[in-house]
Amino acid sequence: MSKGDEIDLRRMGSGGWGIPGIVEPDVLQFKKCDAKFILHVEKDTVWQRFNEDKFWQKHHCIITHGNGQPPRGVRRLLYRMHHELKLPVYCLLDNDPWGFYIYSVIKQGSINLAFESNRMAIPDAKFLGVRSRDYEEFGLSDDVKIAVDDKDLKRSKQILEYPWFKGKKDWEKEIATMLKHGFKMEVESLLTKSISFVTETYVPQRLKQKSMWLD
DSSP states (O other): OBTTBOOOGGGOGGGOOOOOSOOOTTTBOOOOOOOSEEEEESSHHHHHHHHHTTHHHHHTEEEEEOSSSOOHHHHHHHHHHHHHSOOOEEEEOOBSHHHHHHHHHHHHOOGGGGGGGGGTOOTTOEEEEOOTTHHHHTTOOGGGOEEOOHHHHHHHHHHHTSTTTTTOHHHHHHHHHHHHHTEEBOGGGGGGTOTTHIIIIIHHHHHHOGGGOBO
16 A cells, blocks of 8 residues: 555556655555565566566565665665565575675665665575576576676675675685686576576576575
8 A cells, every 4th residue: 555545566567566765654554465575686677577477476476676776765665575574585686796785785784874774674685696606507608608807806805895795605605606707697697598497497496495595
């Protein structure tokens, strides 16, 4: 319910519902929720694939995106749905320093807005992918490779010094593998297998493989 208007997310069509900048309880209330989890993807193009394949219907979930780094309204809504509706949050982001940073912002909050972390950060969020190992595991083509440059190297070193990454062996290994490969990958790289590989194979498989999640 938003400002007196009842919104059914299942009937929003191909464009979905645009998350407003203000989603506080006095503006937006939850009436009913049948979803089991939230899948947050990095970009609208990937969200469109999930929506067209009706992933949300098959897996009983809510799918969101932030057009890159999610704005405050998106992060605040994720926080509210996670805490008030008890929905776990899973992230599908690019395998590059910026995708990793986006995850850290969702999980722990922005360094620049640390004072707002207690009303936006979701420490229980999980990173499903894209993982550095996916290139070999799923036999992706060389077309998916995007060369790591000096900016990526510098950004990776910075990220490893952030409090929420520092000392985490799994993340240190993940970033080291990306740098060793010498290339990064976008979520769209999974579409090179087939148009619906990411919705019909990759994410359903990852949802079952908790040992593959990054914390």
